Each structure stands twice: as structure tokens, then as C-alpha cells.
Amino acid sequence: MSGRVRSQMKSLLRRHIWQWLTDTADQLGGCSLQVKLIVAYIGVILIPVVVFSLYTFHQLYENTMHDITVQNQYVLDTELAQIHSNMEIMERTAQLAISDRNVLHYLTEEREISSDELVQFNLNVFPNLQHLLYSNPNIENIRLYTNNPQAHEIWPMIFNESRLPKTSWLTTAQHQQGRIWWDIYKGPKSLLQGQAGQENEAVQYMALLREIQASGGRHAGLVETNMRLELFSPRVFGTPPRDYAWQMFILNAEDSIPNGGKLVSSTDIATASIQPDPIPIPLSHVHHLLQSRVQGQGGAFDFTYGNKPYLGLYRYIEGLDAYLLNIVALDGPLSDLRHKRNAMLLIICILILLMSVISYTLHALILKQLHTLRESMKRVQKEGDFQLTIPVYGRGEVAELALYFRSLLSRINVLIAEAVQKQAAAQEAELQGLKHQIDSHFLYNTLENLKMMAEMERQYPLSDALTSLGSMMRYNLQWSRPCVALRDEIRHIQHYVAIMNIRHDNxxxxxxxxxxxxxxxxxxxxxxxxxxxxxxxxxxxxxxxxxxxxxxxxxxxxxxxxxxxxxxxxxxxxxxxxxxxxxxxxxxxxxxxxxxxxxxxxxxxxxxxxxxxxxxxxxxxxxxxxxxxxxxxxxxxxxxxxxxxxxxxxxxx
Missing domain, CATH: 3.30.565.10 (Histidine kinase-like ATPase, C-terminal domain)
Structure with missing residues (x-):
């Protein structure tokens, strides 16, 4: 499972948990105290246990992945070391084969070689080439191809270029200019048998090729040292042991796969072939993994295919310009870990459920007095009976609460009596106040009469002042509401200023x-x-x-x-x-x-x-x-x- 997928799953899980907690809190709002206590008990016990269990199994998962990675990295590094060793042997063998002056003279001599020279070459020089081949048992063939018509073929090592298994090598040699290159091809064990058409003898080879140059850099031929693929990389091209759930590949860094896009493995499925019912990974998906996940000289990555987890490890093969890729099936070890985790969580849930039932029963006994007190409160609320006797006694918290409630009822009875007395006294005081209240209309009418008298005496400033004073009194005494319009406040201020101007001479x-x-x-x-x-x-x-x-x-x-x-x-x-x-x-x-x-x-x-x-x-x-x-x-x-x-x-x- 990739890190990105795990992150998305964790984010989705957090959202679901938060939604569940919100819905549960809303539902608990209408539940009884007994149910709330049980839920709180479950939350206090279950959540830490589950979190601890998940954390523990997560650590087990990380440790398991680390162990699998280390183990398969060792297998990968061992295979890489063997490939490098075989490449070094093939390079050294090819270099020794063409570094012999007698061999180079034989391949590039432009005159016709005499029979005595041919015999001497066959007796003294050719055995050295055979010794190179026999001293490296993993090397299948050492072949020297020449374009010199004067050089005779000496089987099975010296051939004319017309016998090349692949004519494209000549074109490649022109571009390499004396540098070595590697190629995978399918050919016969013997070039002569290949000419006879024995297709059933064809095998796959890893070949090292290098151009043979005469004096002046002139092309003189090719040298080939090849090795069977199953010997060159046993874990890639051989049959893996039945107790390993992995599959290795050699994939070219640029063209996805060497040899023009052909599969380099001896099998054409990229999956752990040890599984009882293996799910093959298409070769195109292996190409995609190489192009999208492989970076640098080496590393590891995890992925899923067909709902199965896999681990990919890779190392860069210098000289081949290719990657050694190992795909490991993780379904087996991770499946066992998941089963253990689920079993542990199930056991925890069963124990929590059992303890919840026991706690519910005990809480019912403990909260019995509280239910009695609640019913008494309901009766007081519905019937208004403040003389109610509450049958709850003892020394516990509920009994203490009942005592306070009885005291509250007694206090309420006293306050009700006092409130009735105060209300009667207030009504009596209000009645007495009404008897002594001055009628405000009497004041308005008096001011109006004074105003008329002033006008009759032609004392108009006094008349205006009385008008302003009456308006101010009416405005001050009429408080039907606390807010007024600004227009009313301005009019009141105008009256106030008019009265003040009488005192201050305008x-x-x-x-x-x-x-x-x-x-x-x-x-x-x-x-x-x-x-x-x-x-x-x-x-x-x-x-x-x-x-x-x-x-x-x-x-x-x-x-x-x-x-x-x-x-x-x-x-x-x-x-x-x-x-x-x-x-x-x-x-x-x-x-x-x-x-x-x-x-x-x-x-x-x-x-x-x-x-x-x-x-x-x-x-x-x-x-x-x-x-x-x-x-x-x-x-x-x-x-x-x-x-x-x-x-x-x-x-x-």
C-alpha cells in the first residue's frame, strides 16, 4: 500500500470518526443519566485501549515491513554482486582474448597465412583462448568474428563476420568506437547447429561485445563473450525457490527493457510465483512502476495491484544501464498481522460489552434514589404541591440533594407567604398614592390660563415663555417609551433655549x-x-x-x-x-x-x-x-x- 493511499484512508477515517462523535453527542443529549454514565465508562476504557492496540499493531506493521525490506534488500544486493562479478569476468576474458598479439595478428594479417603458421597458431596460441574459456566455467562461449578473408575459421572460437547471430552488431560497433556494450539475444548453442536449423537448441545469452580494431583504427572484427542468462543472473532468469514470494527483473533505464522491449525474465509474469493462486502483474504495469517510482541508484517503494500489497526494491546496474528490480508479495505476512489485529480488537469489544452490562446493573441500583427524587420534582412541577414529603434519606450525595430540595420547598412556602403580604401592602400603598396624586392636567390648564392672561396684557415674551414651559413639562411627564425621534428632542431643546434666553437677554x-x-x-x-x-x-x-x-x-x-x-x-x-x-x-x-x-x-x-x-x-x-x-x-x-x-x-x- 503506497504512502499516499494510506494518508487518504487515514484522512477519511478521521472524518468518519468526527461525524460519528457528533451524531452520538446529539443522541446522548436525550438519554438518561444511567446511559450517559455507561457511555462515558465505555469511552474512557475503550478508546484508549483501541488507540493503544492500533498503535501497537502499527508498530508491528512497520517492523514487519522493515524486516521484509532488509531481508529482500540483502537478496537483491547479493544478486547484484553476482551480476557485477559475472560482468567483470566477461570483460576481463574479452580483454585477454584480444590483447594477445598473436591473436590480433592472425585476425588482421592481410596476406595468406601458410599452413605452418596455421599449425603453429593452432598449437601455441589457440590453446590459450581455450584455457580462458575453460578457466571460467560460467562463460558459455568466446567468439572472435573477423572480416579478414585471409583468416581461417577455427571452431568454436574464430568465425567470419558472416556468422554473426545478429547483423545489427556491426552497425552498433560503428557507434561504440571500440567501447564494450551488452546485449541479450536468443541463439543456438553452436553457430553451426544454428545454421542447420536446430531451433530447439536455442538458448538466451547475455553477451559482451567489443569491436576489434586494426592499426589506424580500422575495423577488423568483433569479440563476443556470452553467458547463459540463468548463470548470469540466477534469481532473475532462473527458477526461484518455492519458499520465496518474489520475482526479479532486469529493466533498461531508458527503454524500459533491454533488447528492444522484449522481456528479460525467463517467465512472462511479474508477480510472486510462489503464491498458491498468483495474481499476475502485466508487464506494462512493471514498465509503469519503473518509469514512475524508480529514482536514483537504489531504493524501495510499495504499491498495490489487484487489491494485493507488494514491495518493490531496485538497484542500478552500472555498465548495463539497467535496473535490477525485485517485486515482493506482502499479502502473506500482512494478512496474518491483520488477522491478529482484528482478533484482538474483537476480544476487547467483547470484554467492554460484558463490563458495560455489569456496570449498567450496578448503576441502576445506585441511581434508584435519584430516580425517586426526580419523580418527586416532577410532581412538584405538575401539581404545585410544595408540602410534598420526599422519601429519600441517608448520608450519600443523593440523600443530601433530597435534604436541600426539602429545604428549598420549605423556603418557597415562606417566600410565597411573604410575596402575598408584600403584594397586598403594595396595593394599599398604591391606593393611598392615588388619593394624593396631583392631576397633571391641572398644571397644563393653569399655564394655558396664564398664557391667555399675558396675551391679553400684550406681554407676548411672557406668553411665549409660558408656551415653551408648558411644552417642556408635557414632554418631561409623558414617558410612554424610552426612545423618540430626533425631531422631538430638537423641539424640546428649542423650548429650553427660549426659556434660558429670558434669563440671559437673548x-x-x-x-x-x-x-x-x-x-x-x-x-x-x-x-x-x-x-x-x-x-x-x-x-x-x-x-x-x-x-x-x-x-x-x-x-x-x-x-x-x-x-x-x-x-x-x-x-x-x-x-x-x-x-x-x-x-x-x-x-x-x-x-x-x-x-x-x-x-x-x-x-x-x-x-x-x-x-x-x-x-x-x-x-x-x-x-x-x-x-x-x-x-x-x-x-x-x-x-x-x-x-x-x-x-x-x-x-x-
Whole structure:
């Protein structure tokens, strides 16, 4: 199994576990305490045991894979060492064969060789070639091919180039320019038998080939040393032992397989041939593994084919420009490991189930008193019987809870009696208060009569002042809801300034710079009067010039900033910071106006924060000697529904 596949399976498993836990938690919400205790017990015991078991078997899996890898790497390295040894023997033999001057002279001599020379060559030189062959029993043939018509063939070592098993060797020799190359081919044991057409004697050879060059670099022939494939690489081309679940291949690094794409193994399945029912891996898949998974001089990788796990190990064969690939079947050892793991998990689950049944029975006995207490509580809730007797006694936690519940019922009875008495007393006090209440309409009618008398006496300033005072009284006494429109607050401020101008000889000016879109803005009632009152009291009382109060509004997305600015004496930076610190004070009872600032500003800020939330309230700015600006930060809400400019209109009342 590849690492990528294992990672995907683990990720999928984690998602399924999380979904299962979420669904289980939802279902447990409606279960009894007894069931929840059992589930918690199972979770505390089962989950660690299962996690530990999975971790243990994972370590066993890693150790098993490591042992299999090490064992098969040793087999692979042993085979690679034998291949290198055979290649070295073949190279040395070929080099010795053509390094003999007498042999090279015989192959390149352009004159006709006399019979005496031929006899001397056959008696003195040719035995040396035979000795090379016989001293290396794994080498099947040493063949020298010559294009010299004067050289006679001496079987079975010296032949004319016309007897080459593959004519393509001549073309390859021109490109190699004296360098050796390797080739796998199928040919007869004897070139003479091959000519006779004995196809049944054909065998596969690993051949080392090298061009024989005369003086001046002229082509003089080829030298071939070959070895049977089953001797060159026994584990690749021979029959593997029955107790090994592997199959080796020699695959070319560039063309996937040497010899023009032909299979180099003696079998044409790439699988562990030892399995009772082997699943063959197509040769094309072996090619794909070589091209996609093999990198560098050597390594290992795992893969699956036909739902069966396999391990691939490879080593680079220098000289052949090929890879020695060993594919090992893992189904056997990993299957045993999986069976052991599943058996262990099954045993754990059975034990947990048995202990859960026992725990359920014990919990039922322990929680019996708790069920009795629960039924008593239900009876109190349904019937309202606070004189109920709860038959639960003892020293345990449930008995202690029952004692507290009995005390609670007794306390509730006392509180009910006290509440009835307080309600009766409150009703009596309310009745007495109604008897002494002053009718507000009497005040309005009195002010209206005074206004008419002033007009009859042509005292119009006094009449206007009485009108403003009546409007202010009516506005202050009518609190049907905490929020009003900005238009109402502005009208109230206009009346307030009009009354104050009577005292200050019309020295106070009020400049309202509000567009119609802000006139229906929602705000808390009596939010502006404390600010305007502070401005007149603290900002103008010591001045000798006319006083101007300007009211403006600006919209920023969902926030409206309502600014009340005056041209008074202003306040210092230290004083401003102290006032802002006081506005942030959270305890009204411990708030000291003399230390921080006016209690009116604090009340307005606190009401805005409580009504609209954190971020809303008062912000104070001032330029000493020039002006003071108080900014109300309000949400952009309309006091009534249906206006176009605010799609979130809210009725505060």
C-alpha cells in the first residue's frame, strides 16, 4: 500500500470518526443519566485501549515491513554482486582474448597465412583462448568474428563476420568506437547447429561485445563473450525457490527493457510465483512502476495491484544501464498481522460489552434514589404541591440533594407567604398614592390660563415663555417609551433655549444644521438637554460675548454622529481626559462628579451604552478658549418603520 493511499484512508477515517462523535453527542443529549454514565465508562476504557492496540499493531506493521525490506534488500544486493562479478569476468576474458598479439595478428594479417603458421597458431596460441574459456566455467562461449578473408575459421572460437547471430552488431560497433556494450539475444548453442536449423537448441545469452580494431583504427572484427542468462543472473532468469514470494527483473533505464522491449525474465509474469493462486502483474504495469517510482541508484517503494500489497526494491546496474528490480508479495505476512489485529480488537469489544452490562446493573441500583427524587420534582412541577414529603434519606450525595430540595420547598412556602403580604401592602400603598396624586392636567390648564392672561396684557415674551414651559413639562411627564425621534428632542431643546434666553437677554443662539433625513433618527429621550445645559452652565457663564450652540449630524455607514458644538471657553486637555475617564466608569454609585465631570453627561453616556451596546455613547473634544464639541455616537435607526433611507427601522418603544 503506497504512502499516499494510506494518508487518504487515514484522512477519511478521521472524518468518519468526527461525524460519528457528533451524531452520538446529539443522541446522548436525550438519554438518561444511567446511559450517559455507561457511555462515558465505555469511552474512557475503550478508546484508549483501541488507540493503544492500533498503535501497537502499527508498530508491528512497520517492523514487519522493515524486516521484509532488509531481508529482500540483502537478496537483491547479493544478486547484484553476482551480476557485477559475472560482468567483470566477461570483460576481463574479452580483454585477454584480444590483447594477445598473436591473436590480433592472425585476425588482421592481410596476406595468406601458410599452413605452418596455421599449425603453429593452432598449437601455441589457440590453446590459450581455450584455457580462458575453460578457466571460467560460467562463460558459455568466446567468439572472435573477423572480416579478414585471409583468416581461417577455427571452431568454436574464430568465425567470419558472416556468422554473426545478429547483423545489427556491426552497425552498433560503428557507434561504440571500440567501447564494450551488452546485449541479450536468443541463439543456438553452436553457430553451426544454428545454421542447420536446430531451433530447439536455442538458448538466451547475455553477451559482451567489443569491436576489434586494426592499426589506424580500422575495423577488423568483433569479440563476443556470452553467458547463459540463468548463470548470469540466477534469481532473475532462473527458477526461484518455492519458499520465496518474489520475482526479479532486469529493466533498461531508458527503454524500459533491454533488447528492444522484449522481456528479460525467463517467465512472462511479474508477480510472486510462489503464491498458491498468483495474481499476475502485466508487464506494462512493471514498465509503469519503473518509469514512475524508480529514482536514483537504489531504493524501495510499495504499491498495490489487484487489491494485493507488494514491495518493490531496485538497484542500478552500472555498465548495463539497467535496473535490477525485485517485486515482493506482502499479502502473506500482512494478512496474518491483520488477522491478529482484528482478533484482538474483537476480544476487547467483547470484554467492554460484558463490563458495560455489569456496570449498567450496578448503576441502576445506585441511581434508584435519584430516580425517586426526580419523580418527586416532577410532581412538584405538575401539581404545585410544595408540602410534598420526599422519601429519600441517608448520608450519600443523593440523600443530601433530597435534604436541600426539602429545604428549598420549605423556603418557597415562606417566600410565597411573604410575596402575598408584600403584594397586598403594595396595593394599599398604591391606593393611598392615588388619593394624593396631583392631576397633571391641572398644571397644563393653569399655564394655558396664564398664557391667555399675558396675551391679553400684550406681554407676548411672557406668553411665549409660558408656551415653551408648558411644552417642556408635557414632554418631561409623558414617558410612554424610552426612545423618540430626533425631531422631538430638537423641539424640546428649542423650548429650553427660549426659556434660558429670558434669563440671559437673548444672548444664546441655537443653529440647527440637520437635513430632513436625520429628523426621524431614533435616540433616547432627554439625551440632548443635559449636554446643552452643561454647555450654557460651564462654557458661557463667564463669557461676555453671545453664545452659539450648533447641532449637526453625519452618517458613516450604519453609524450616525450627532455633534453639539459651542463657542464657549472650552476645557483643558487634562480636564477632558478626566471627564472621558469618568464616562467610562462602570459603577454609578461610586461615581464622583466633582472628580471626573458632570453626572448629566455620565447618565447620557451610560443610557446610550446600555441601550445600543458597546461602542455607542459620548465622545468629547475641545479647543481651550474656543469651543467644545460633544459627539453622540448612535446607530442609524429610524424611530418608525417604512422610511426609504433606513432598511433597519426599529420602534424603540
Amino acid at each position: 444672548q444664546i443662539g441655537l443653529d440647527i444644521r440637520l437635513s430632513s433625513m436625520f429628523m426621524e433618527l431614533e435616540m433616547l429621550k432627554m439625551s440632548l438637554q443635559p449636554i446643552v445645559e452643561n454647555a450654557i452652565k460651564h462654557g458661557w457663564s463667564t463669557l461676555r460675548r453671545p453664545f452659539l450652540i450648533t447641532i449637526e449630524a453625519y452618517s458613516k455607514q450604519d453609524i450616525v454622529e450627532l455633534r453639539i458644538q459651542d463657542n464657549g471657553v472650552g476645557i483643558s486637555e487634562e480636564r477632558k481626559n478626566a471627564i472621558m475617564a469618568g464616562l467610562m466608569h462602570s459603577d454609578m454609585d461610586s461615581y464622583e462628579p466633582g472628580m471626573h465631570g458632570g453626572i448629566g453627561l455620565y447618565n447620557v453616556h451610560r443610557r446610550l451604552s446600555m441601550q445600543y451596546g458597546v461602542g455607542y455613547g459620548i465622545k468629547l473634544d475641545s479647543i481651550p478658549g474656543q469651543s467644545t464639541t460633544v459627539t453622540l455616537i448612535l446607530p442609524r435607526r429610524h424611530i418608525t418603520r417604512g422610511e426609504d433611507y433606513d432598511d433597519q427601522a426599529v420602534d424603540c418603544g
